[in-house]
Amino acid sequence: MSAQISGKAIKRLILYHYILSDCLLKGNEYISSQQIAELLKIDDSQVRKDIALCAASGKSNVGYNTKELKKSIEQLLGFKAQKAAFILGAGNLGSALAKHTDFADYGLDIIALFDNDPAKIDTLLNGKKIYPLSELHHVATHEQLVNKRKVEIAILTVPASAAQNSAELLVHAQIKYIWNFTPVVLSVPEDVRVCNENLVGNFLDFTNS
């Protein structure tokens, strides 16, 4: 994906993609920027500006071809370039994310889960195996050597008390991106990036505005 696209534009483009998917399901061949803008309660000119990033062009009077615009967004945001990821913590949240059908469509390929609960180990979740946390480094190495897949992303959904230790296992396994759903600020080396999925902050920001 081009690094020129702002985070806000990426998030809007994903919402346009949701709308376009829904239009296709309903058999709507065309959609206008006004229709998208109204659904999202944003300005029409913003929608047109974002869509211009895809180099998609609308026809006057009928709008954009739904199927083509959907494909353009997929190309722009690079959904086809699947990125391999682990999930640490196979509780409710980890399970929900593992089953998130969207993720594969949007380029996030979850290949294994890790947990310390003996009852969960070696079971499958949405077709993905659950390993003990102690095997993280081993599984990562195996993926790289045998399956030629470098796993650089991990989704952290372990309990708060296990968060920092898990982060250290991830660093040891050469994970470069940690998507952190725990309420813990992780201490990691400079070259490891952490994205804090701050649900509490999102909620407070939302109900405060």
Added chain:
Amino acid sequence: MSAQISGKAIKRLILYHYILSDCLLKGNEYISSQQIAELLKIDDSQVRKDIALCAASGKSNVGYNTKELKKSIEQLLGFKAQKAAFILGAGNLGSALAKHTDFADYGLDIIALFDNDPAKIDTLLNGKKIYPLSELHHVATHEQLVNKRKVEIAILTVPASAAQNSAELLVHAQIKYIWNFTPVVLSVPEDVRVCNENLVGNFLDFTNS
């Protein structure tokens, strides 16, 4: 909470609160803005600016009193003013959010869940009862009349195919804020606010930057 605080500042203050909670657990009585800044890999001056919003003052050489700063953030962000909320969809994600111990600490009081699975109805999840979706309006009215609690917030974690119908039930039950975790752009009246928890967008923004 003051409407003057930006969304970004709110999210940083929540992260400081996580750090302070951890410090208290470890028995650290003081923390400096530099220590917070280093953990979050952000600028020290940003931390001091945010903390100034709380009217908390540090002592030179020792830093901020952990317990006092934690309390100041709680007051600033209004954690004590509990807001009542429903969760629609008691699957993995809904269950994870219902069990999210943090939410109550940060002012979000989940009082009931709704689902259409007969096996789940009338069971308890983290002490909260699961009702059929058809009872949403009734439960909301009961909360207002009997328990004197106006429920204005709903968390939507139903399957995509049920999202718009659920949103319409919420509008009918006079919910004013919908925290939408589904991959669907909801069509709702002007006075209902929707916050799209765009996990896919957050992921793409994170790994693109």
